[in-house]
Amino acid sequence: MGADITALVIGATGNVGPNVVRQLIGEGVTTRVLLLADDPRAGRLPDEGVEVFHGDLADPDSLLPALDGVESVLLMWPFFTLNVDTAPAVLERIERHARRVVFVSSIGVHIGYEHTDNNCHAYLEGLIEKTGLEWTFLQTTGFTANARLSYAQQIKAGGVVRSPYGTAARSSIHEEDVAAVAVRALTGSELAGRRLVITGPEVLTQIQQVEIIGEVIGRELSWEDVPAEAALEAMVGAGWPPAYASGALDYFAMLTEEPELITTTVEEVIGRPPRTFREWAVEFADDFR
Numbered sequence: 001m002g003a004d005i006t007a008l009v010i011g012a013t014g015n016v017g018p019n020v021v022r023q024l025i026g027e028g029v030t031t032r033v034l035l036l037a038d039d040p041r042a043g044r045l046p047d048e049g050v051e052v053f054h055g056d057l058a059d060p061d062s063l064l065p066a067l068d069g070v071e072s073v074l075l076m077w078p079f080f081t082l083n084v085d086t087a088p089a090v091l092e093r094i095e096r097h098a099r100r101v102v103f104v105s106s107i108g109v110h111i112g113y114e115h116t117d118n119n120c121h122a123y124l125e126g127l128i129e130k131t132g133l134e135w136t137f138l139q140t141t142g143f144t145a146n147a148r149l150s151y152a153q154q155i156k157a158g159g160v161v162r163s164p165y166g167t168a169a170r171s172s173i174h175e176e177d178v179a180a181v182a183v184r185a186l187t188g189s190e191l192a193g194r195r196l197v198i199t200g201p202e203v204l205t206q207i208q209q210v211e212i213i214g215e216v217i218g219r220e221l222s223w224e225d226v227p228a229e230a231a232l233e234a235m236v237g238a239g240w241p242p243a244y245a246s247g248a249l250d251y252f253a254m255l256t257e258e259p260e261l262i263t264t265t266v267e268e269v270i271g272r273p274p275r276t277f278r279e280w281a282v283e284f285a286d287d288f289r
């Protein structure tokens, strides 16, 4: 399976992309990456076995060399830094060359939290559906890697995590498991036309996630809720687009009342359950020490 195809990974230096690249190579797939940055591998890609192309989703024609001869494309959209103005032209270029596209989407689409009239996953899904490509949407919950982003600095600085909505209950997904599902979709047609709702195996509040990290690194950690308004200000200050920041906070508020759902999709597709948050924390414990 897979060995005789060429796949292009966009977002290859993010959280999901490097895992997709490693797994594709492991399956013998000819693997290309599209890199925006000059420092091509940023320490996140294997030294060998990857064909490196440079291109920018903001400049659709820049993707053409990477797309020439490709069968499957892993697409993600960097909504934080790029609006969707060029998305129709990017998809037209992909459709011209490839047979299938796998889009890293969000559970926000599944639960109806996103609307198609703004810069979001739902809008991209709508565009992709209108192409003649075989598509698969990975409607994922938050990545476990978000814990590093949200907590690591504060844990290292003193052990008190100050953040909003500590009781927001999430079914975070290990990015390697998202990648494993992506690889199945990239290397065959059996997942074509599927909207796969991808979650971790358990629901944990943010406070529980921090407790687990504390157990793993052998330190007592604590949580202090901060008001949403202060969090919004900090997020916007850190570069979040304001609409994204307030949307994320509204979603977290909702999750204090109504925990995120759990699906069995990962196990159905890859034949084993997704990894737990504790497994992720053990794997990346040094990031919190």
Ligand SMILES: NC(=O)c1ccc[n+]([C@@H]2O[C@H](COP(=O)([O-])OP(=O)(O)OC[C@H]3O[C@@H](n4cnc5c(N)ncnc54)[C@H](OP(=O)(O)O)[C@@H]3O)[C@@H](O)[C@H]2O)c1
Pocket (backbone or CB within 6 Å): 010, 011, 012, 013, 014, 015, 016, 017, 034, 035, 036, 037, 042, 055, 056, 057, 058, 076, 077, 078, 079, 081, 082, 104, 105, 106, 107, 140, 141, 142, 143, 146
């Ligand atoms: N984080 C979550 O919890 C979550 C939850 C649900 C869905 N998602 C979706 O998952 C997607 C993938 O997330 P991720 O964490 O793996 O990656 P990410 O950190 O969101 O994105 C970084 C990647 O995007 C590439 N990139 C940025 N701007 C680009 C441009 N203009 N043209 C081409 N490539 C560009 C970067 O390439 P260079 O390094 O070369 O600059 C890097 O590889 C997200 O975009 C989001 O839509 C995320």
